[in-house]
Amino acid sequence: xxxxxxxxxxxxxxxxCVIRHRAICGTLNGDDLTRINxxxxxxxxxxxxxxFYEGDEVNYLGNVVSGVVxxxxxxxxGRQQIVGLxxxxxxxxxxxxxxxxxxxxxxxxxxxxxxxxKPFESLLSDIHDLEDQLFANTLDxxxxxxxxxxxxxxxxxxxxxxxxxLMIARRIPNIGCGSGDGEDADAICFxxxxxxxxxxxxxxxxxxxxxxxxxxxxxxxxIDVEQNRTITVSSVSRLEAASGQ
Amino acid sequence: xxxxxxxxxxxxxxxxCVIRHRAICGTLNGDDLTRINxxxxxxxxxxxxxxFYEGDEVNYLGNVVSGVVxxxxxxxxGRQQIVGLxxxxxxxxxxxxxxxxxxxxxxxxxxxxxxxxKPFESLLSDIHDLEDQLFANTLDxxxxxxxxxxxxxxxxxxxxxxxxxLMIARRIPNIGCGSGDGEDADAICFxxxxxxxxxxxxxxxxxxxxxxxxxxxxxxxxIDVEQNRTITVSSVSRLEAASGQ
DNA sequence: CGTTATGTTGATAGCCGTCAACATACGTGG
DNA sequence: CCACGTATGTTGACGGCTATCAACATAACG
Numbered sequence: 001x002x003x004x005x006x007x008x009x010x011x012x013x014x015x016x017c018v019i020r021h022r023a024i025c026g027t028l029n030g031d032d033l034t035r036i037n038x039x040x041x042x043x044x045x046x047x048x049x050x051x052f053y054e055g056d057e058v059n060y061l062g063n064v065v066s067g068v069v070x071x072x073x074x075x076x077x078g079r080q081q082i083v084g085l086x087x088x089x090x091x092x093x094x095x096x097x098x099x100x101x102x103x104x105x106x107x108x109x110x111x112x113x114x115x116x117x118k119p120f121e122s123l124l125s126d127i128h129d130l131e132d133q134l135f136a137n138t139l140d141x142x143x144x145x146x147x148x149x150x151x152x153x154x155x156x157x158x159x160x161x162x163x164x165x166l167m168i169a170r171r172i173p174n175i176g177c178g179s180g181d182g183e184d185a186d187a188i189c190f191x192x193x194x195x196x197x198x199x200x201x202x203x204x205x206x207x208x209x210x211x212x213x214x215x216x217x218x219x220x221x222x223i224d225v226e227q228n229r230t231i232t233v234s235s236v237s238r239l240e241a242a243s244g245q
Numbered sequence: 246x247x248x249x250x251x252x253x254x255x256x257x258x259x260x261x262c263v264i265r266h267r268a269i270c271g272t273l274n275g276d277d278l279t280r281i282n283x284x285x286x287x288x289x290x291x292x293x294x295x296x297f298y299e300g301d302e303v304n305y306l307g308n309v310v311s312g313v314v315x316x317x318x319x320x321x322x323g324r325q326q327i328v329g330l331x332x333x334x335x336x337x338x339x340x341x342x343x344x345x346x347x348x349x350x351x352x353x354x355x356x357x358x359x360x361x362x363k364p365f366e367s368l369l370s371d372i373h374d375l376e377d378q379l380f381a382n383t384l385d386x387x388x389x390x391x392x393x394x395x396x397x398x399x400x401x402x403x404x405x406x407x408x409x410x411l412m413i414a415r416r417i418p419n420i421g422c423g424s425g426d427g428e429d430a431d432a433i434c435f436x437x438x439x440x441x442x443x444x445x446x447x448x449x450x451x452x453x454x455x456x457x458x459x460x461x462x463x464x465x466x467x468i469d470v471e472q473n474r475t476i477t478v479s480s481v482s483r484l485e486a487a488s489g490q
Numbered sequence: 491c492g493t494t495a496t497g498t499t500g501a502t503a504g505c506c507g508t509c510a511a512c513a514t515a516c517g518t519g520g
Numbered sequence: 521c522c523a524c525g526t527a528t529g530t531t532g533a534c535g536g537c538t539a540t541c542a543a544c545a546t547a548a549c550g
Contacts, residue, residue: 073395076490081398083391094384096377101388128370132341135380139339142383143346145390146328150318152397153326153449157538196497204398206539211498228497228547245321402506441529451507456530473515473529 014040017113022089023063024133032127039119043112051092051104051112058100060114061093067110068172068193072103072201082202084145085194087171091137093117095124108193152204155244160203161213162243165223168192169233189232196228217242259285262358267334268308269378277372284364288357296337296349296357303345305359306338312355313417313438317348317446327447329390330439332416336382338362340369353438397449400489405448406458407488410468413437414478434477441473462487 014037020026025036043062045051051069052058064086071084083102086092092104098117115123124131151160168190175189192199196214200207217223222239224232233239259282265271270281288307290296296314297303309331316329328347331337339346343362360368369376396405413435420434437444441459445452462468467484469477478484 071391073391075395075399079399081395083394096381097384102391125373128373131376131380135376135383136341138380138383138387139342142387142390145387145394146316146318146347148394149328149390149397150320150326152394153446154320154324195495201398207497208499208540209538212538215498440527452529453508453531454506457506460530 013037017065019063019065019089019113023113024091024130024137025063027129027133028127032123032130035127036115036120036123036130039115039123040113041115043114045106045110045112047106047108049106049110051106051110052100054100054103056100057098058093059098059117061091061095061117061120062112062114064088064090064092065111065113068107069110070105070107070194070198070202072105074103080201081204082198083148084141085171085202091134095121095134107198157203157205157209157213158216158242159244160205161199161210162217162222162239164199164203165217165231165233166236166239166243168194169231169236175230186236187232187234188236189230192229192231258282262310264308264310264334264358269336269375269382270308272374272378273372277368277375280372281360281365281368281375284360284368285358286360288359290351290355290357292351292353294351296351296355297345299345299348301345302343303338304343304362306336306340306362306365307357307359309333309335309337310356310358313352314355315350315352315439315443315447317350319348325446326449327443328393329386330416330447336379340366340379352443402448402450402454402458403461403487404489405450406444406455406462407467407484409444409448410462410476410478411481411484411488413439414476414481420475431481432477432479433481434475437474437476 014020014025014033017023017025025033028036040062042065043060045067054073066088069086069090069092070082071086072080072082074080085107086104092112094101124134151163155163169188172190172193175191194202196207196210199205199210203210205213214223214225217239218225220242221234222242224234226232259265259270259278262268262270270278273281285307287310288305290312299318311333314331314335314337315327316331317325317327319325330352331349337349337357369379396408400408414433417435417438420436439447441452441455444450444455448455450458459468459470462484463470465487466479467487469479471477
């Protein structure tokens with residue numbers, strides 16, 4: 001991860017880790033946990049910082065502890081597509097291949113729990129459970145990528161934005177909101193971790209189209225928007241209907 | 246694979262297997278090879294037959310021996326997207342999860358070398374090399390899916406068709422063609438394994454747009470088309486330029 | 491308080507989808 | 521072998537969705 005400054009290298013305590021039960025290290029027992037703890041380090045990035053570029057030799061892998069990481073790909077002429085979003089407890093990096101196949105950038109402030117590649121790959125060989133977890137994780141990512149193929153290839157701008165909001169709502173901690181004034185029971189509130197530009201690059205749209213679709217969803221009273229980034233989904237079921245399933 | 250008739254269940258001889266050196270069993274030694282050989286069976290499908298549907302319990306996994314398999318996803322209203330193509334030596338099916346996450350259909354006549362799920366998963370646990378191979382395979386598929394996200398999200402119809410033809414040219418056995426009459430040295434000839442409708446579903450386009458783009462590539466003398474399915478790429482480099490990279 | 495980044499809205503254009511007609515290839519039965 | 525129906529592919533006319541260009545509004549920041 002050459003492009004950025006390491007802000008913090010305090011060894012972590014897996015015992016206190018907020019994401020451990022959901023991350024690939026979640027099933028490790030005391031002994032194996034000690035071994036992975038021994039090589040784990042914390043690393044922080046600020047919003048907008050690049051974690052690595054496509055083609056870089058990346059000597060670390062790790063888990064996202066907090067924040068959101070964008071995985072992106074570029075065309076020679078500058079067109080860009082976000083090909084994945086990694087949230088807290090997601091794994092970042094590709095085992096058995098140092099060369100990054102896409103760019104990684106901090107969409108928000110990000111904390112990573114990183115492992116140097118070589119010792120981590122040794123652990124993968126030694127601890128069968130760990131490789132199984134990572135494998136399962138990769139299969140889930142493949143499923144997610146294929147869901148997104150369907151979205152990009154066959155859905156309208158409105159459906160894309162609706163589905164994106166639902167996806168974020170599921171993966172981002174919700175905010176208590178709209179309480180007390182008789183709102184719908186299945187209302188959900190959250191802060192968007194992505195700018196309109198990032199949303200556009202994720203959905204294969206332009207900034208303007210994303211903005212217009214959000215305005216339309218607001219006009220149609222499917223969502224409410226405060227300060228651009230704070231979204232309240234008034235009715236999840238109606239937004240799901242608008243998302244095409 | 247419930248929807249179809251098993252045409253052939255003769256045990257295979259891995260020793261004579263044409264795809265073994267490229268498939269996940271390629272690195273296995275004599276003993277392990279015997280074990281996987283013992284559970285392998287051949288299965289054949291005709292063009293257009295469904296191998297399994299999304300949501301099916303699939304009790305087999307396996308390699309594509311010959312032909313091309315389409316992996317597809319459907320929206321409730323019938324819109325369709327092909328999310329992957331599996332060629333000879335590619336692995337078909339998802340380990341550790343019986344329920345299929347997409348539909349599989351024979352795009353051409355297809356031969357599979359299948360393994361019943363349970364014994365195969367046992368082998369995966371026992372033979373570390375095998376799991377590593379399958380894991381590496383899955384990572385490659387994830388990379389391919391992400392490349393396709395960029396294509397679907399950010400490239401024009403012309404670029405999509407050009408890139409598709411180049412992808413097929415790389416994965417399908419080429420035909421000797423155009424020889425002797427002074428054609429370009431880097432000319433390539435092959436038969437399309439997909440109909441225009443399949444290409445459309447793979448590229449997120451309509452049949453008509455695919456057809457028009459092929460006509461345009463022909464008019465621009467980047468390719469030549471005989472009998473709809475036989476493509477000659479006159480100049481690979483010019484087609485690459487048209488594909489956006 | 492000025493400057494820059496981010497987001498919204500409007501007018502217009504163009505790419506691709508839709509609808510339709512036609513052409514060609516393929517398969518079946520007479 | 522031909523007639524017929526069906527599947528597949530092409531081409532044209534037209535329309536709509538989304539991109540582009542532009543102006544403006546608002547927020548963030550030093």
